Amino acid sequence: MLCSQTIKSPYSDTLKTNIVNIFFADSLFVFTSSNFTFLDYNDCNNCPLRAHIMTFVFSKCFPDIKTGKVWLFADSKLSSRRDYYKTHRKEFLKGINSCPQWGFHVAPVLIFDNDTIVIDPSTQNNPVPLQKWINDISLNTLSYIILKDPKFYSYPEDEFDLYEDQLNKWKNKHEFSSLEGEINFMAQKLTHAYHNIFDPVRFYYYKKVISKLISMK
DSSP states (O other), X not given: OOOTTEEEOTTOOOOOBOOSOTTHHHHHHHHHHHHOTTSOTTOSSOHHHHXXXXXXXXXXXXXXXXXXXEEEEEGGGXXXXXXXXXXXXXXXXXXXXXXXXXXXXXXXXXXXXXXXXXXXXXXXXXXXXXXXXXXXXXXXXOEEEEEEOTTOOSOOBOTTSOBOTTOSSOOOSOOOSSHHHHHHHHHHHXXXXXXXXXXXXXXXXXXXXXXXXXXXX
């Protein structure tokens, strides 16, 4: 059950339930900590990229595991609340380190029979139930949560860079015709995120490390 200050979107995707033991989430977190060392979990601006790479690798290395993404938005990030925040102080999610405030955050999620577990090394030291993840980030801030298919790299925004929370469907802006195309996309995003410019050496490094990871299955 979600806390009273968190609104659950009626437009969440229906994610498949995992039939493996819920403790598999612990093994998945260890796998993440050991193999995603090229990701900067202290970087407060690239959570969509981290979540996308993680769910992509999970799907290739553990094809029987069903993952999704959980998106949490601060109330002030919602398009439907724009008029309200013209006259009220904006509130944000609790960020990390040098970035204490977030408009939104996203992480991989797994559905089990008895609980929903979030894998988020940027805010947690182990896999945690969805409720704890929300509470740790939201604190006393009104927030909005939606569960989506992992194929969505980004969320729909209006002309004010606010999340269009009243859309019942998201359009996938990033579709790939090949596995290599998707790996190239992630490698390019990593290069720009961590090095500000396109560095061919770093691009091929990220491409190599992601390709090596998915070959571990």
